[in-house]
Amino acid sequence: MLDRRRFVSSSALALGGLALPGCATTIARPSASAAPTGCLPPVDVSADRVIRTVAGLRPYRASGFVVRAEALGDKRLVHNYGHGGAGITLSWGTSKLATELGLPGHQGPVAVIGAGIMGLTTARLVQEAGFPVTLYTAALPPDTTSNIAGGQWSPFGHYRDDAVTPEWRAQFARALDYSWRRFQIMIGDDYGIRWLTTYAESGGDPGPADTYHPAAARLSSQDHPFPVDNVVRFDTMYVETGRFLRQMMRDIHVAGGRFAIRRFASPAEISTLPERLVFNCTGLGARELFGDTELHPVRGQLAILLPQPEIRYAFTGEAGYMFPRPDGIILGGTFERDEWRAEPRAEDIARIIASHRRLFEGFRCTA
Numbered sequence: 195m196l197d198r199r200r201f202v203s204s205s206a207l208a209l210g211g212l213a214l215p216g217c218a219t220t221i222a223r224p225s226a227s228a229a230p231t232g233c234l235p236p237v238d239v240s241a242d243r244v245i246r247t248v249a250g251l252r253p254y255r256a257s258g259f260v261v262r263a264e265a266l267g268d269k270r271l272v273h274n275y276g277h278g279g280a281g282i283t284l285s286w287g288t289s290k291l292a293t294e295l296g297l298p299g300h301q302g303p304v305a306v307i308g309a310g311i312m313g314l315t316t317a318r319l320v321q322e323a324g325f326p327v328t329l330y331t332a333a334l335p336p337d338t339t340s341n342i343a344g345g346q347w348s349p350f351g352h353y354r355d356d357a358v359t360p361e362w363r364a365q366f367a368r369a370l371d372y373s374w375r376r377f378q379i380m381i382g383d384d385y386g387i388r389w390l391t392t393y394a395e396s397g398g399d400p401g402p403a404d405t406y407h408p409a410a411a412r413l414s415s416q417d418h419p420f421p422v423d424n425v426v427r428f429d430t431m432y433v434e435t436g437r438f439l440r441q442m443m444r445d446i447h448v449a450g451g452r453f454a455i456r457r458f459a460s461p462a463e464i465s466t467l468p469e470r471l472v473f474n475c476t477g478l479g480a481r482e483l484f485g486d487t488e489l490h491p492v493r494g495q496l497a498i499l500l501p502q503p504e505i506r507y508a509f510t511g512e513a514g515y516m517f518p519r520p521d522g523i524i525l526g527g528t529f530e531r532d533e534w535r536a537e538p539r540a541e542d543i544a545r546i547i548a549s550h551r552r553l554f555e556g557f558r559c560t561a
């Protein structure tokens with residue numbers, strides 16, 4: 195089962211000095227004071243409440259995402275791919291880094307390849323900088339991996355600690371900082387971005403408060419109903435991915451952007467584009483298109499239950515994860531390396547449902 199909870203305890207370490215200990219006391223606490231303590235309404239988990247099941251392939255690279263510029267004939271090509279299980283979280287940030295690499299000194303129209311969250315955020319930043327943009331893509335939302343993502347803002351599952359360089363860590367830190375701030379100014383129903391109190395089983399590690407876990411606190415068993423030990427509570431953002439991507443496409447259209455359905459088989463085909471600056475935002479597609487064999491799929495499977503509007507908290511832990519969204523209660527998940535079939539398997543879905551059912555039926559009290 196997926197171990198998202200590890201992020202909570204290891205984030206300060208993973209960010210390599212980025213965590214600001216002082217913030218624990220100085221950061222405003224947006225909702226923890228209003229957060230429910232003690233009892234919570236449980237999620238009603240049963241197989242007959244499942245409205246759909248999905249599986250997607252995370253574009254994972256042990257040495258982390260690629261944001262890099264190179265020459266392609268007379269063009270500048272800027273890569274922005276390989277974000278593993280954190281592409282929603284990192285999107286605005288690495289797209290910002292990519293545009294900072296590509297745009298200085300450029301004149302004229304710009305091409306973006308791919309219309310998942312990386313392509314759409316890159317295209318918007320290109321437009322915001324004043325350039326006309328065309329998105330070339332094999333598929334549009336809702337047929338992208340980005341549509342499948344649960345949408346927790348959490349830099350989880352996208353690199354291996356011993357495989358990244360200090361330079362990459364610096365990119366990561368800058369990307370997180372921009373993304374964190376950019377998503378916050380888009381909170382609301384139009385983009386489907388919300389703050390939610392999150393309960394995470396944390397493996398007994400010490401306190402978690404840092405920049406990206408405002409209002410974090412370790413809870414005693416009276417302060418939560420979950421039948422598990424070592425629970426940490428913090429606030430983070432959640433993105434209703436379908437709604438967000440739809441709104442981003444509208445924004446790009448309104449600003450004069452064009453979409454063209456086109457699949458590229460090789461860099462040579464990309465060289466025939468009229469634009470002299472090209473952003474590669476093809477996710478897992480970059481493996482075949484650019485021969486990046488370091489890129490591997492990590493499959494994730496989800497069961498989505500009927501919406502339950504009274505559920506206004508999220509959970510991550512041994513049982514998996516539960517993110518409540520207006521379009522359904524998202525139950526995850528799996529983290530299956532080198533599985534290429536983007537299809538849910540009945541036995542895995544049954545396991546996800548059973549583990550969450552045990553969790554919520556085991557509530558020590560209910561609200």
Ligand SMILES: Cc1cc2nc3c(=O)[nH]c(=O)nc-3n(C[C@H](O)[C@H](O)[C@H](O)COP(=O)(O)OP(=O)(O)OC[C@H]3O[C@@H](n4cnc5c(N)ncnc54)[C@H](O)[C@@H]3O)c2cc1C
Nearest residue numbers: 250281282283308309310332333340345346458477479494
């Ligand atoms: C089950 C699951 C849960 C997840 N949960 C989270 C989460 O909670 N939080 C989080 O931050 N992240 C999460 N992720 C990770 C996130 O979904 C990915 O990191 C992110 O979607 C990658 O975005 P992308 O734009 O790079 O790729 P994609 O969304 O795959 O978009 C790639 C685009 O490129 C196009 N393309 C590909 N090849 C070509 C080609 N040869 N020619 C032309 N176009 C091409 C495709 O058609 C598509 O439009 C999750 C992923 C899964 C599977």
